[in-house]
Amino acid sequence: MKDVTVVGAGPIGLAIAWRCAARGMAVEVVDDGLPGAWHASAGMLGPVAEAYFGEAQLTALLVESAKRWPGFAAELGAEEIGYRAEGTLVVALTGDDLAEAERLRAYQAGLGLPITPLRPTELRDREQLLSPRVRGGAHAPDDHQVNPRRLVPALRKAATAAGVAIVRESGPAGVTVIAAGTGSAALTGLPVRPVKGQILRLRAPGHQPPGFSHVIRGYADGRHVYLVPRLDGEVVVGATVEERADAHVTAGGVVELLRAAADLVPEIYEYELAEAIAGHRPGTPDNAPLIGPHSDGVIVATGHYRHGIVLTPLTADLVADLVETGQLDPILGPFAPGRFA
Ligand code: GLY
Numbered sequence: 001m002k003d004v005t006v007v008g009a010g011p012i013g014l015a016i017a018w019r020c021a022a023r024g025m026a027v028e029v030v031d032d033g034l035p036g037a038w039h040a041s042a043g044m045l046g047p048v049a050e051a052y053f054g055e056a057q058l059t060a061l062l063v064e065s066a067k068r069w070p071g072f073a074a075e076l077g078a079e080e081i082g083y084r085a086e087g088t089l090v091v092a093l094t095g096d097d098l099a100e101a102e103r104l105r106a107y108q109a110g111l112g113l114p115i116t117p118l119r120p121t122e123l124r125d126r127e128q129l130l131s132p133r134v135r136g137g138a139h140a141p142d143d144h145q146v147n148p149r150r151l152v153p154a155l156r157k158a159a160t161a162a163g164v165a166i167v168r169e170s171g172p173a174g175v176t177v178i179a180a181g182t183g184s185a186a187l188t189g190l191p192v193r194p195v196k197g198q199i200l201r202l203r204a205p206g207h208q209p210p211g212f213s214h215v216i217r218g219y220a221d222g223r224h225v226y227l228v229p230r231l232d233g234e235v236v237v238g239a240t241v242e243e244r245a246d247a248h249v250t251a252g253g254v255v256e257l258l259r260a261a262a263d264l265v266p267e268i269y270e271y272e273l274a275e276a277i278a279g280h281r282p283g284t285p286d287n288a289p290l291i292g293p294h295s296d297g298v299i300v301a302t303g304h305y306r307h308g309i310v311l312t313p314l315t316a317d318l319v320a321d322l323v324e325t326g327q328l329d330p331i332l333g334p335f336a337p338g339r340f341a
Pocket of ligand 1: 044197238239281305306307
C-alpha cells in the first residue's frame with residue numbers, strides 16, 4: 001500500500017507527489033492522460049499584477065508562492081522549464097485604459113507590492129515594439145513567467161526520479177490527495193466549475209526570439225489581454241474568461257484577442273498564428289483555491305482558477321507538510337475546502 005495517492009498529474013499534483021516522495025513517502029500519481037488547464041496556460045507568475053481588489057488573503061498566498069519560484073525553478077532547471085525573470089509591463093492604450101490600470105496599480109502599491117508607474121517614453125525605452133499610441137503603464141519587476149508545457153515534463157521527471165509511480169488506476173493508500181482541477185468536482189462533490197479561456201500561440205518569423213522580453217499585460221480599449229514572449233519565438237496571447245464548459249475556439253474570441261494584442265504590439269500582425277485552443281480554469285464560488293483536509297484520509301488541492309502555476313510551489317510544500325505532520329499552515333486558513341458547506 002502506498003503512503004500517498006495523488007489524483008491529478010498537472011503541475012499541482014506532480015509537485016505535491018514530488019515533495020512527498022522527497023520526504024521519504026511512497027507515492028503514486030493517478031494520471032488520466034488528458035491535458036489539464038496547464039496545457040492552455042500561459043504560465044505568468046503574476047502575484048502583483050494579479051492582486052485584485054477584495055482579494056487580500058489570496059494576494060498573500062500568491063506573493064508567498066511567488067517567493068518560492070526562483071528556488072523551485074532552480075531545482076528543476078530554470079532554463080529547461082522556460083523560467084524568465086525580466087518582469088512584467090502593464091500597458092494602457094487609451095486615457096480610459098490608463099485610468100483603469102492606474103486605479104489597480106495604486107491599490108497594489110498601497111499593499112506594498114513592487115509596481116512602479118511608467119510614462120509612455122519610459123515604457124518604450126524598455127520595449128521599443130510597443131505602439132506609439134500607448135498612454136502609460138507600470139513595471140512589476142517581480143512578476144515572472146514559466147512555460148507550463150516544459151514545466152510539466154520536468155516535474156514528471158523529477159517526481160519519477162524521486163520514486164513516484166505514475167499510474168492509470170489508483171490503489172489503496174494511507175492518504176489520498178485530490179488535485180484534479182475541474183475533475184475534482186465529480187470526485188469530491190466540491191463546487192469546482194470550469195471557466196473557459198481561449199488562448200493563442202503565435203510564432204515570430206524564423207523562430208527568432210520575439211522583439212520584446214517582458215510579459216505584457218495590456219488594457220486596450222476596455223479589453224484585457226496579455227502577451228507572453230518565449231525565447232523559442234513563441235508569443236502566448238490570452239485569454240478570454242467565459243462561464244462556459246465547451247472547448248470551442250470562436251472567431252470572435254480570436255479576433256478580440258488579436259485585435260487587443262496588435263493594438264499594443266503591432267508587430268505581431270507579421271507573426272504566424274500557430275495554435276488557438278480553449279482550456280478550463282478550475283473556478284470556485286469565490287475563485288480562491290480549496291486546499292486542506294476534505295474527509296477522513298482525503299486532502300484536496302484544487303480550484304486554483306487563474307493562479308495554478310504561480311501557486312504550485314507553495315501548494316506542494318504546504319500539502320506535503322499537512323500529509324507528513326497533520327498540521328495546516330495558517331496561511332491556508334481562508335482556503336478551507338469546506339467553507340461553502
Ligand atoms: N492567469 C491567466 C488566465 O487565467 O488567463
